[in-house]
Amino acid sequence: METTETIENKNISVQRTGAEERKLQFKDELCTACGLCEKICPVSAIEVEPTGAMATTEQESSKVDINEEKCVLCGMCACICPYNALDMEIEGESIKTMEAYPKLIKSAEINDETCIYCKACETACPRDAIVIARELPERSKLVTGEIEIDKETCIDCGICEEMCPADAITMEHKQPTSDSPTVSSDINVDKDKCVYCLVCKKACPVDAITAVCRQCSYGEYDIKPEDAEIEGSSFIDDELCVDCGWCQEICPVDAATVEKAFEGKITYDQETCQGCETCVLACPCNVLSFPQSAESGDKPEKLHIDEKYCIYCGACEKACPVNAINVERTGIKTTPIKSKSWEKAFESVKN
């Protein structure tokens, strides 16, 4: 039986070969140095580097240090990590797929039936875990008419081209020559760009433009609903997603559902806080922000905390250099834990 450790590009791998092969893997880019692994490790083999320093400065070392002489590869750190930065494999199989090992109950889902592909979640997601792909309808099908230019009447003045708000009209300007004494050789309307606003028609000094309504002469426009349909798909990268709740909160049609593993409370002491911004930079879920003054003389609170997005990992508390933040974990949801010691260990991260 032998335990070995390798570090490559800040990623750590601790391996034990014996009756069975165990491998603990740490991915630095997913780690936020929140400290939960250090807290739960039963043999004090993990040391997490200062959260603030890791969030605000360039560092050459990994965010955690695993002492391979102490690590017994029990897998607790991998089971508690809310950021998927740690995983353990036994005989090549991840313990995340094994029933004996408890898992945090957390998830994020986007219902494609309800989703209108507005991309608000994609923009809001603090971990860039969401990709919304959408296919928009053909614009020309949603426009109620089109314009026609009578090239015989047209005097090539270029007024319509200059006024068109959609840049749908283009002229091929040229110098007149004796064999072709005009200032333009052609004028074209791009039907994909034209929105049938009729500015060109109103501006044309020689009435060379006619409007042709496609649907009706008067009354309600009647666009076929299938022509207006937006198709798309949503994708959440499970490895990057931290189930913070931003997608759920920002979605205008309640298509996103997030379940969180930890319950708790986050508070800060306004007197102690010096507004250094370390917590704002350390929080992986964009829970914290500095409020802007609405007008001069207005003094907003030092720090704005919105618990809706918090997963109670404790990174901000650990990052604060003046201990102004308090993160309290009051509940933790996991799949059933059969081992007494594991139950106790998971309870111990509450406070």
Next chain:
Amino acid sequence: MPIGLVVYPELCHGCGNCVVTCPVNSLRSPEVAGGKGPTDEVDIIMMVEDGSIELKHSEFCGKCGTCVRSCPVFAIRLEEVEEAK
């Protein structure tokens, strides 16, 4: 190796940014919180003396990196050190 606060006096211009942005300093000293250098007798982490930075009480450092971000010349850094301070 642990990460600790290190200063490079030979690079320092003595601007004092680190002294006043440090949240630990400003919590400890009302003078610093007011945006000035300390004139009171309070122990703070670092001070500018004779035009260059000097570490006084690095044991108070919360390793947040605010000073590092405020320094225009990389004269104060959080980096791996032999012994944690």
Next chain:
Amino acid sequence: MGESVINTHGVIMPKHIISGLKFLAAVELRKKSYTQREIAEKLGMDRSTVSHYLNGRNLSWNSIEIAEVIVNLCPRDFSTLTYSLLKDREKTRTIVKICSNKKFECDVKNSCIGCGVCADTCFMNAIVLENLKAQIDSDWCCGCMMCWEICPTNSIEIKEVEDDGNNGNY
């Protein structure tokens, strides 16, 4: 070492000690009314050798004496020495199990975290993990205490109990 070394000067070589151990194991199995065929199978020998051994032929009594000393060492020395001679975990397991004249009762406390270090260490493969807790098969425990020593949470309790003569299944 071992197989290829031929002893011509009355020096006891590892191979001879192994023979001594196998002799003791064969006698032990015979006492439990195993047939010669079964004994040969268990110990990985051919039947004629088993027959010779049981009749006291082809064996130096000196190596049997040494084997007896090894068997009666403290359980850890017995198993580690046997392993260093046999260089095979499975064979060591068989010999130790048959020849061990001690019986142990094992218990794992709830503080066990299921790290599996004990299972990896156990020569006798007496430990398995179930629901993130080590389960030790007392029948197979040789009492070497290596698991007890290596356990990071001090969760293992092993005590020697009086041998009731029932050594379980080999």
